Amino acid sequence: MPRSATLDGGQDIQNAQFKKLAMDNLHDRHRAIFSRALSNVLATEIAELTCAQIVDGIPLSSVEKDGYGRSLSRKHPLHEVHTELCPGVLERTHQLRSELNSDTLQFDSRLIHGYMAASPGSRAFQTHLIELIARAVHDIAAEIHKIALNTSPHKDDGLSSWTPPKEDWEDELWWELHPDGAPPTLFQHPWYCYYDQYPQGVSDGVGYWAEARILGGVVLFDRRDPEADDGAEPNAIYFHSDRYQVTYRIYQLTDGQRQLLLNFLQSQDIRPASPLPILCGDDNRIRVDPEEPIGETKIYRDIWERKPLTPNDPDRRLKDVCTTGLDWLTVEEWKESHHRAFETKWKQDYPDLFSDTD
Template sequence: MASTYVDAILDRTHRARLDWAVHNVLATERALETFAQIADGLPLKSVALDRRTSYAYYDAVARHTSLCPGATEAALDFLSTFDLGRMLTFDRALLRAYQWSRPESGPNFECRLIELVARAVHGLAVLLYQRRYCIHDQVWAAKDPTYTVKSVTKPHPGSGQFRSPFYLPDYEREDQYPDGIADVVGYWAENRILGGVVLFDRSDSWDDQRNPEPNVFFHSSYRNVTIRVWRALDEQQQALVDFLLSRSPEEACPLPLLASDKNLDRVDVQYATHSKVYRDFWERRLPPAYGRFQEPHCVRDRLDYP
């Protein structure tokens, strides 16, 4: 997958729209809190426990009810120096697809804009994590050496595998990610800021007029939100695009975008890749050959099966 900087492909109009969209997302309080946690080194207790599955570092985050001094400032400093044209690269084919699209083309423009924003959020989280601020350790190393990030994230006994405290259950394949464990953090940041990891229907090469692309999918990791991959409604996708391109985004921020019982177009996670609903083919562990999936649990509740 050949990557390049945005200025190598985009004209001024498309570049300006993308700049503004990323700026609107990064200007939200939720984005600042998310990046501040990465700079801190541990997620907040309220954030870590706001998920459907058990949390591996509960003992550590149970004490982490507020950000360490300096974490928010570090995140602000990092975000203030962000330059989309210099700090991140994107797939050439994605940039060309966005360049060839127009707002009036509808879903195809919307999906490419949302995809670039999701990749920008992910990429920024990767860069911030790689800087290893670890402010939590600076605060606690002398006070309580057993409460440092390093001490609570050492390799698990038996497996020897390291796990970042910023992780989602289905996005921990650091062995197949370009940036390893930092990509695990990137998916976590997407989930917190956007409402889930952003996925797409890759089953066809969509045409603007005759065969418009389906709306984006989200794979959320939140309590009281379905565990299944769900597709955004027309009004949800439109609200998100309006926010991304708005000149007064504080008035109508729909983030995080989450599913309700109205989002009936859903895919079981174990079938998603074979159904070609993904962003990158390698983002999750591939399931067994089609037809040999583990059967989903038989409990039918309104949350997952409305």
């Protein structure tokens, strides 16, 4: 996609290159809080394992199986040959971690200014801190992926490019979903694979996968204008997971989960007890259908992260089976999603009926 191509919501990808500022531009106190928070996250076992897999070049079989819907064929050789990290990978991961200088990380100047302007302890400060950490984890994973493209022990063994036989009826669905063959990376969050419109391409896709594995979900925000929408919650935090037995829908963190995350990020303990990953449960009552265009829901981090569904894309909301207790807490909630799905399909199939023109 050309750099100036316009994306959903009217925002173009040039905004991804909006003026960046390094963390060393921050006031000492704000910078110290961020650095401590990032250090706490990267010191967790889940962060180490996630980054190590990127260094290794392919995910572990157990991790690939831990998605909401498995993206690989059950016959993929990865499940036989990659049940543990390759020798030397952890050491290489530790080396890369030791070389990281958080002061050199760069972020959108608008986010930096918002963080600097907020008083530590305020709701706005906390929200900006969480966004900075999510972006930092994402970008670090993306950078590791770029390095691993040339250094991974699996870069030439064909595991990443393996495809099941087309004549095998058990893998017909796989080929329907992957008509062009193997995806460009096996580190995939199924809702964040639009590499053609990401500033860092495939590496951004790896970043989304990594933050979801480490934090619990891709971290999203309520981008509605509070002055124009009474329902807007600018300090709400949303996660979008890809975990077995965890909803595929976007969910708002409870106040307790939000505070648990913040307590961990700001802990001064040498090795604070980690709550990561933070995942959805029955208490997460506020949920959003990821199938709905983000230009309408306004629940996103960056407007280019997900594309609207096309008429050819599957929409699981259209199924007649209600998975209450996982994706929908009540039958009524499922019916509402079901109705939204049919409304979307009608608009796609009969656009003239929904046209604003006479």
